[in-house]
Amino acid sequence: MTTTADPTTLEFGKARTRKEDARLITGRTKFTDAINLHGMLHLHVVRSPLAHATITGVDKTAAEASPGVIGVYTAADLGVEGVGLPCAWPITPDMKSPQRPLLAHTTVHFAGEGVAVVLARSAAEARDAADLVEVDYEPLEPVLNMEDALKEGATLVHPDLGTNENATWVFDSGAAGTGSSIDEAISAAEADADSIVLKRRFIQQRLIPAFMEPRACVVDPTGEQITVWAATQVPHILRTMTTVTLGVPESKLRVIAPDVGGGFGGKIGVLPEEMLCVALAQKTGKPIKWNETRSESLLAAHHGRDQIQDITITAKRDGTVTGLDVHLLADMGAYLGLVGPGVPILGAFMFNSIYKFPALKFTCTNVFTTKTLTDAYRGAGRPEATFAIERIMDELAVELGIEPMELRKKNWITHEEFPFTTVVGLTYDSGNYEQATAQAMEAFDYAGLRREQEERRASGDKVQLGIGISTFTEMCGLAPSRVLGSLSYGAGGWEAASIRMLATGKVEVITGASAHGQGHETAFSQIVADQLGVPFEDVEVLHGDTQISPKGLDTYGSRSLVVGGIAIVKAAEKVVAKAKKIAAHLLEASEDDIEFSGGTFTVKGTDKGKAIQEIAFAAFMAHDYPEDMEPNLDADAVYDPENFSYPHGTHLAAVEIDTETGRVNLRKYVCVDDIGTVVNPLIVEGQVHGGLAQGIAQALFEEANYDDQGTLVNGTFVDYTLPSAADLPSFDTSTVSTPATSNPLGVKGVGEAGTIASTPAIVNSVIDALRHLGVTNVEMPCTSQRVWRAIQEAKGNTTQETPIDTHSPGAGLGSIDPNNPQGEVQ
Amino acid sequence: MAQVRVTVDGVNYADDVEPRTLLVHYLRERLGKTGTLVGCDTSNCGACTVHLNGQSVKSCSVLAVQADGAEVTTIEGIACDGKLHPVQEAFNEKHALQCGYCTPGMIMQAIDLLGDNPDPDEQEVREGIEGNLCRCTGYQNIVRAVQSAAQKMKPGSPAQTDTPVSVAGGGN
Amino acid sequence: MIPSKFDYVKPASVAEAVQALADGGDDAKILAGGQSLIPVLRLRLAAPSVIIDLGGIAELRGIREDGDHIAIGAMTSYHDIVRDDLVKQHVALLGQATETVADNQVRHRGTLGGSLAHADPAGDLGAPALALDAQMVIAGASGTRTVGAAEFFVDYFTTAIGDGEILTEIRFPKYTGWGSHYEKFNRTAQAWSMCAVAAAIKVDGGTISEARVGLTNMGTTPIRATGVEQALVGQPATADAVRAAAERATEGTAAPSDADAAADYREHLAKVLTGRAVLAAAG
Structure with missing residues (x-):
């Protein structure tokens, strides 16, 4: 009972390999689809093929007669026409909120929306019967274009709302008193020969989170509590929202997120399918399983991004920025997701980024269309903001003839200026943009690549080199509850933790964060090992089950370490405080004379001491403990952060563009991120790599498009092109650290950094490679075709318009002609 | 119904299956081999990769009946007497997984790749696993892990002697 | 993800397979490697009544x-x-x-x-x-x-x-001693060809004596670039000569338009890729 960690080898900062890997590399996993219960029935959703239509009839006869079918149900059959799925973020008091039904009952509002469900004894039988459900539709005009949707006389997605505008949210630094007036800044710049007003429009294409594990849930109603297993990031929120949606008492619900295969924001929703499984489990008294296919997931799981950004920047000719005016249109899709309307608002505070703008105004209008709803996707609002500011800084540099990095240096907050309160009223606690940038530029060989670029330009090389910069920051660690309150967000931003000292000295840590790939079990074990002075191996982290971890707000917004990790520290402090009392009692010393280090309580100036495990055992035995306390070391904590955290970094990309074909080849990517203190560098590196890949994928590969009928044309992984290993290079990633001052660990969060930073670095590099050819913009993703067309247009050559429809004879699997499915196939 | 006789991870099975049953569904639902995962419906993601008679295949693109008489190895069958396969070890050591959903398929394909090419360079690894999608890692640590495993599996390295021959043989 | 129901036969000879096909009628489908057919079945873009698996016929391998x-x-x-x-x-x-x-x-x-x-x-x-x-x-x-x-x-x-x-x-005639190259262009590594060019070239003393060029995804079928072949024969295997010949790559094509590549871009690619394929084939 005297084993303690060696105090000279702190866990903090150690590149521990992950505890959670053991089950994941051997196939001993429990993803939701692996949960099978006796008598379980399988749910299949009949989805609308049309974007906008009136349902005129549903004939269930044939489906009901199909083998193995238990029932076929519409919303009316289930009595859930009046049930609406929750939106927890009413961004304005007069925000228009359509009811989002579990199943469309009169009108379908996007292609993929559920119309009926089949319940059968096997998944195959449910699938077979779904083909036999005949739904009659009266097509309505789809609403696809945000600008058209806002025009007078536009077809309305929800006629009862009287408009396609969901809400308009405004932040004006002049009105808020956090800065000066943008109108004055623009007028002043227009009147000043030594100033410039620059306007640009950027398009944030629609993306699909595309977590690798499709969504799934299993609901077992047979116990005293209804148990829900779900592939979710948010088991706690799902439990509360199930109560809000269906009225099942929260105490009668247990939600378990077993192994969850990625989320990236895509699994923060409360799904109609989850609610239908609960309703049907109650109705039938049987366990129900729902498991979506990838095609269903791409079609019906929430999408991300999809904004039109009109940006106006004003600056002095010497490069000093004087104002930023941001006008956004944000596509909500057909309904509001759990936090969908607030996603663009999260970006409002990040458009000024690391720059000292005196004036900023942000206006965002959210728009309904007949498309799949949008909600959080990795970065949620902040990648969009970072893209716009980093792109327009490059545009400004070109207009002013200033080297783009020099322009940034001229405007950023210098390291002596922290803490710095920005034009939107946020206080950045720490950072050092100079240091990260210097280190990145050296690793990148910025000067050398600029020389090579000059040479290639001069020689008219067919392969041109482009260099792209993104000096980003983000606000993460969502979030101070009071700030969320001021934004009308429907929850707090705290996180909970508990620590249980077991009799034998082992430690159970319970967190309200819910990991789905982040490595919490490892990183939190490291924190606790240091806090309590116990071996890393002796710590068990428990999470993702409301019965085990009853209190929590789950995992999103780079919050798990910055908020959840601090809650664990606070709980550990309480454990140590309790143990100290018992130690003093057992060592017959004053509590003031007890010191705690490396897991051992010692009496100052003596060699008398007891390990924390001994104290835990003594508390368990309870034979001898102070009278004024209970015999236990366990502790709970809830931590509510006072501020966001502000990771930052300098990302540099070099692309080679084959000007004959338009192919973009990412040759080099260097980033230096300041994420504060690093708990586990191995995990940090992994988070950055993955984040980069997703941000680069937005820049180069991915897009979710709809045809003029409102059909998603990227409805499989054939058409929604995730990059493979062969499409990406190795990245040169490193960190510098200016510890956060807002929390005791000095941590800032790393989950979203790579995604937020990388997209503009890539697009800036693509345009930089082509700028001398006259190219001023390439829409994302910068496919070879778009790049080639941009070059042709710059040359004055007219080119053909690209059809959006991918279903041409030669597009591979997606090309199988649905009208001729019997074609010769072997 | 059609009969399928198959050896999976060293155990013989005989079952009646619907001809339409995909190998991956047979493995998961009939044999309880839920370590092999389904990530897409178009053969793009590779999460369901297993070895069929020593060659990597996407088990969503093979009917169970086509595996009649065959030997199948899944992620659950590559550790030997409690000792991890070198590729499994390397995935842990190099942090080549996050959510772990692509991992079984990725490991099975990596083993196949190393059977064909025992010492691949970075580009060869990247091309060798191009049929397996990962959304978490950006692939960099997966590439590192495969190259690290290659070193461990080289003849003469300490790990090599413990490597199950049928698995190390990979694609041959 | 789950195909429709079908019957399954696994003939042991070509004769048996032909008989099975006759028995199966219009709804019968041949299963070879299954790497296109099974995905199509999973997506229920086809629902044959019987699948005839050629995997049991050793003579076909x-x-x-x-x-x-x-x-x-x-x-x-x-x-x-x-x-x-x-x-x-x-x-x-x-x-x-x-x-x-x-x-x-x-x-x-x-x-x-x-x-x-x-x-x-x-x-x-x-x-x-x-x-x-x-x-x-x-x-x-x-x-x-x-x-x-x-x-x-x-x-x-x-x-x-x-x-x-x-x-x-x-059955392929032998092209022993010919140079060859397949130049493929796609959106991501695992994507299908947007356009690709297959070239086999025979070079004698620096001069192209014979050329075979085929195009992928430039029409409803594969297309033979006969114009390019004719233009190449007798030319030196130099970049300029090859590129000039490659300008004829779009003769006889009917390039499809889709989101990856509208027809004009495909036509442009066909020319560029033909030049590259032939040069690589010529070594």
């Missing part, structure tokens, strides 16, 4: 030398073709194109015959088969017949294989 031809069984996998020494020596272009198909797992299962019979214009093996004048051996109730590649590809997903017939063997 293998690569052999047959006089001045290399004969490849229709059920020979991509994997085996890529590694075969006869292919490397005499029909290198086929191996090069095959190596670019999909990914390793698919190449373990997918077959040459399956790919050619599927006749997806974005498939990579039609262009080399066409450029190299492959002969398709087709078995039916009344015996076998041989169809040249030029007649084999009829339309997209449509070939000269008749009802009740099965593609059994693909």
